[in-house]
Amino acid sequence: MGYIAARGGTAAILNAEVLVEHYRLRGDTPPLTLGQVQHQLRHAVGRAMHEGALYAPQLAALAVKQAEGDSIEASFLLRAYRATLPRVMATLPAQGRSMQCARRISAAFRDIPGGQLLGPSTDYQIRLLRAALARECDEDIARIATLVEGFAATHAGPDVGHFPKVVDHLRAHQMVVPVPAAVDDAEPFDITRQALQFPCPRSARLQALAQADTGSLLTYAYSSVRGYGDAHPTLAELRYGHLPVAVAHPVDGSPVWIGELEATECETVSKAHSVRAGDAAPRFHLGYGFTVGQGEVKAISMAILDSVLTQVRSGGLSGESGPAADEEFVLLHSDGIEASGFTAHYKLPHYVTFEADLQVLERAKRHAAANAGGRLGRALAAAFAADALTEGTTADA
Amino acid sequence: MVPMSTPLETACRATFRTLLACFARPGTLGRLVAPPLAAPGPGWWTGIAFALLDQTQGVALAHAGRWRSADDPLVRWLTLRCHARHVSAPQAQLALLADPACAPLLDELPQGSLTYPEAGATAVVLVGTLACPAADATVWQLRGPGIAAHCDLALDAAAGAWLAPIQRSRAHYPRGIDVVLVDQDGRCAGLPRTTRITERGL
Incomplete structure (x- = not known):
């Protein structure tokens, strides 16, 4: 039996693309x-x-x-x-405290400065299918709009949605690690231009986590909190809203507002270790998570992993650290696009490599037969030799 | 409506595509798309700058045998609109050279290293014409990847000054400089560092 590399197939590939469109549209529903x-x-x-x-x-x-x-x-x-876009300019660092919040909660304190704002959330919703959605109509849209207008009327004001940061409060009371005295003002690592090398700077870690697959981050973070690690995070603050973005004016350098991002920001604090080696006073460690859109599970997962990886670096973990504490493992296997691309490429023809695998398999069989010894081994070796002779004759013919 | 691209972005994409084709087939003449803006410098040249430059790129411009300074009006105009950084020649990723008097300046551009040959610069060179019918034209014979056997490129006589510096720049391949020749009528030709160039008369 022989294998050859396939050629052609252009028509089949073009037809496949047409079929994809057909499958998307065949339900006879409006686009x-x-x-x-x-x-x-x-x-x-x-x-x-x-x-x-x-x-x-x-x-x-x-x-x-x-x-x-x-x-x-x-x-x-x-x-x-x-990847096709030019890089026009970098934004100025955006501060989460300038976010116009639509939601802002803390699991650390009930009465946080500024108060809690539940905002759009399904956290307290019973997970039952709402059959009414199947019959949703314009009246439903109008009813919801009226209700929300009522909320807005009772919560109007210039300061609505602007809150202090919980982590600032924690820092003021020496509960979490302080901002490093010497902040590294070098340009952040750019993971789109440079390959990750380990140990990597925190800027690279945060970039990799921010564009990672949500499911992957969730898995790693879950493993760490469930028992394959030492993480015991408390959600200091989760906020979702619109984050203003500014750039420096190219001529005079003054900040210029260019728009806003819908974003989710999360800060977690980990448990303190009173017996940790070192002369620093015991403090909570901080983990940071950020996504665009309302991606709360991802932001929390990212914050947990950031915290775990920071503690690994500082020797702050105790006991088994688990797979989520391996920075190289986490960062190199959490990008969904890279992972799916590598996995999906196995659908492409591997005829040549598989032919090589078959040859290795045949050699392995002959080797095993030759080493088996005795009458059975000699018989198997002779049989494989006869097969090889037959295949060679067929190929020559 | 999805804002996919502005007229300038469309022109940049067409320019990039033309340059890509010219580098894939050295010696084949491409036609650049005029950028939809009033530029103080040569229009075709500016179109290439807009297609290739952004914040991550360092650019150097030369005219009349000298590198233009950071406060030169053309440099300020270009870097402000392309968001590129004006840098000295040894740091330039892209160099725009305006006339044959600038030919010796090609030696100052980075050629990359054996470890990072992609760090070699790309030089955009403005010539009189790339389709010269005159009897005194300079004809370069090109060989290398992307060329079936060899092909000829007929340039104006003054452009002959570029040959020696281009040849010098690729003497230590894979280090070297990739060159784009652009003429006054918007024709362009790619001379990647893999292309071997010899001169012959018509």
Whole structure:
């Protein structure tokens, strides 16, 4: 039996692309508008953006539609598009405390400075299918709009949505590690231009985590808190809202507001170790998570992993640290686009490499037979030799 | 409506595509798309700058045998709009050289290293014409990857000054400089460092 490398197939590939379109449209339903996708599937759009590492809600809606809802494919489309864009300029550092919050909670204290704002959340919703959604109509939209207008009327004011940071409060009371006295003001590591090398700077770690696959981060973080690690995070603060973004004016350097990002920011504190070696006073460690869109699970997972990896670096973990404490393992295997690309490439023809595998298998069989000894081994060796002779004759013919 | 691209971005994409084709087939003449803006420098040249430059790139410009300074009006115009950094020649990723008097300046551009040959600069060189019918034209015979056997490139006589510096820049391949020739009519030709060039008369 022989294998050869395949050639051609262009027509089949083109037909396959037509069939993909057919399968997307064969339900005989009206085409999805990008507005519907952007506003009614906002978590899918947000996920495409944070995993694609490009903030572009309309393009993300297009990607989600083109990918038929496949989150990794949608983020792949966005990241590929990003690679074609020129880098105009870097923004000035954005401060989470300047966020116009639509939601802001803390699991550390009930009465945090500024108070808690539950905002849009399904956290306290019973997970039952709402059959009424199947019959949703314009009246339903109007009813919800009226209710929200009522909320807005009772919570109006210039300061609504602006809150101090819980971590500032914790720092003021010496509860968490302070900001390093000598902040490294070098340019942040750019993971789109330089390959990750380990140990990597925290800027590289945070970039890699921010564009990682949500499921991967969730898995690693979950393993660490469930028992394969030493993480016991407390959610100091989770905020979701609109974050203003500014750049330096290219001529006079003054900050210029250019827009805002819909974003989620999370800070966790880990447990303190009173017996940790060193002369520093015991403090909570801090973990930081950030995503565009409302990606709360990802932001929390990222904060947990950031905290774990920071503690590993400082020797602050006790007991078994688990797989989530291996920075190289976590960062190199959490990018959904890279991981799915590597896995999906096995669908492509491997005829030549498999032919080599078959030859190795045949040699291994002959070797095993030759080493078996006795009458049976000699008989097997003779049989393989006869097979080889037959194959050679056939091939020659 | 999804904001996919502005007219300038469309022109940049077409320019990039043309340059890509010219580098893949050295000696083949491409036609550049005029950028939809009023530029103080040569238009085709500026289009290439907009297609290749962004914040991550360092650029150097030369005119009349000298590198332009950071406060030169053309440098300020270009770096402000392309968001590129003006750098000295040894740090330039892209160099724009305007006339044959600048030919010796090619020696100052980075050629990369054996470890990082991609760090070699790309030089955009403005010549009189790339389709010279005149009897006194300079004809370069090109060989190398992307060329079936060999092909000829007929340039104006003054452009002959570029040959020696280009040849010197690729003497230590894979180190070297990739060159784009652009003429006054928007024709362009790619001379990647893999292309071997010899001169012959018509």
